[in-house]
Amino acid sequence: MSTSVHEILSGKSSKIHSVTPDTSVYEALDLMARTDISAVLVLEGERLVGIFTERDYARKVALRGRNSKDTRIREVMTENLLTVSPSQDVDDVMAIMTENRFRHLPVVDRGRLAGIVTIGDAVKAVMEEQRQTIAQLSSYISGDIAT
Structure with a gap:
């Protein structure tokens, strides 16, 4: 059974x-630096309207000579x-991120x-799934669990 998005979120800070x-780009970058994150969601009230990432900064601000303030x-x-x-699983997340070439996916x-x-x-979720599978197979092979 694949890890759900809900399970991934429950293991993270809320x-x-x-x-x-x-918000100015400078203020967003300051928030990202202070919290050690590489993207912030953009909200109008409670409505999700966008995302701002380090990639957006590099391509749309720095390379175009724009002033972040x-x-x-x-x-x-x-x-x-x-x-x-939240009901989707990590396989869905990986497929969407891989196909669309991004590293952050809002959950609605x-x-x-x-x-x-995030990617x-x-x-991390896939690695934990694999670790559990290996442990179960090792136990089965060594006869530690009944068939």
């Missing part, structure tokens, strides 16, 4: 780091996000933001 579309998140955020639900539950899953979270 704190969701976010900014508004009117004068540029608003709305100008450079990624919109039209793909999301997953019945229209409400529930959290964010690191997904890899």
Whole structure:
């Protein structure tokens, strides 16, 4: 049985780091640096409207010579996000991230933001699944469990 997104979120801090579309890029980068994260969700009230990542900064601000204090998140955020639900599993997450070449996936539950899953979270979950499978197979082979 594959790990669910809900299980992944339950093992993480429940704190969701976010900014508004009117936040400056500089303020968003400062938040990301202080909290040691590489992306922030962009919210208007409780509505998810985008995500701002280090990749967005590099490609849409730094390489274009924009000033991070004068540029608003709305100008450079990624919109039209793909999301997953808590009931989906880590295999779905990995497939979506691999196919779309991104590392952060917001989790939405019945229209409400529930959290964010990163590629690191997904890899950790897959590694734990594999560790458990290996332990079970080792026990079976050595005769430690009944058939």
